Amino acid sequence: MMVSLKLLRSTAPEALTAGCPSRVVLDHVTSKWGVLVLAALAEGTLRWGELRREVDGISEKMLASTLRTFEGDGLVHREAYPEIPPRVEYSLTARGRELCEAMSPLLTWVVDNADAVVAG
Amino acid sequence: MMVSLKLLRSTAPEALTAGCPSRVVLDHVTSKWGVLVLAALAEGTLRWGELRREVDGISEKMLASTLRTFEGDGLVHREAYPEIPPRVEYSLTARGRELCEAMSPLLTWVVDNADAVVAG
Numbered sequence: 001m002m003v004s005l006k007l008l009r010s011t012a013p014e015a016l017t018a019g020c021p022s023r024v025v026l027d028h029v030t031s032k033w034g035v036l037v038l039a040a041l042a043e044g045t046l047r048w049g050e051l052r053r054e055v056d057g058i059s060e061k062m063l064a065s066t067l068r069t070f071e072g073d074g075l076v077h078r079e080a081y082p083e084i085p086p087r088v089e090y091s092l093t094a095r096g097r098e099l100c101e102a103m104s105p106l107l108t109w110v111v112d113n114a115d116a117v118v119a120g
Numbered sequence: 121m122m123v124s125l126k127l128l129r130s131t132a133p134e135a136l137t138a139g140c141p142s143r144v145v146l147d148h149v150t151s152k153w154g155v156l157v158l159a160a161l162a163e164g165t166l167r168w169g170e171l172r173r174e175v176d177g178i179s180e181k182m183l184a185s186t187l188r189t190f191e192g193d194g195l196v197h198r199e200a201y202p203e204i205p206p207r208v209e210y211s212l213t214a215r216g217r218e219l220c221e222a223m224s225p226l227l228t229w230v231v232d233n234a235d236a237v238v239a240g
Binding site: 001002003004005006007008012015016017018019020021022024025026027028029030031032034035036039040041042043044054055056057072073074075095097098099100101102103104105106107108109110111113114115116117118120 | 121122123124125126127128132135136137138139140141142144145146147148149150151152154155156159160161162163164174175176177192193194195215217218219220221222223224225226227228229230231233234235236237238240
């Protein structure tokens with residue numbers, strides 16, 4: 001089953017038009033690091049340092065900003081433990097897990113087909 | 121089935137690490153306009169002007185650059201007809217269609233859940 005913009009707009013006329021909620025959410029998810037941060041958390045709860053290692057190449061600043069966006073979207077849950085040194089853990093919410101399930105075929109396709117695509 | 125970075129890397133250790141082919145392809149697909157251009161073409165062959173209207177808000181420059189990247193990736197086919205005025209049509213290749221199928225659950229989820237996500 002292949003979904004097109006036209007098909008999506010046949011039931012939701014505003015779907016993915018400029019400024020509509022679905023365009024905003026698509027931009028968050030497909031931001032430079034969004035997909036990778038979500039896919040890292042798909043494995044389970046991670047601490048800051050673990051998350052940064054999994055998402056190879058992300059800066060502290062971009063990780064912080066991506067996580068803040070996803071917290072605001074209700075996709076990622078942040079839990080801070082009052083310990084010394086402080087411990088902060090991140091996990092997917094139920095909604096975030098749903099999104100990761102919907103993203104899984106894309107990730108699998110990209111990894112399986114990357115060599116062919118790069119070869120042109 | 122939820123795919124995580126760790127799971128992908130259990131069979132392809134380099135999967136989505138910085139600089140590896142799958143990271144390059146993911147960056148192309150999830151570029152600012154990539155998903156929308158592919159989803160527009162999922163409907164069928166489109167001319168430049170039709171494509172630009174479907175992908176609401178894209179500039180001429182970004183549409184040209186996104187299409188060039190996808191042509192190079194073997195995802196989009198460009199056909200120029202020697203007519204006056206010149207006619208140029210764009211369509212998905214077989215590989216591009218496969219990618220759009222893999223992207224469909226994500227698009228559907230985004231459109232179905234956008235209001236809830238934006239509400240936080």
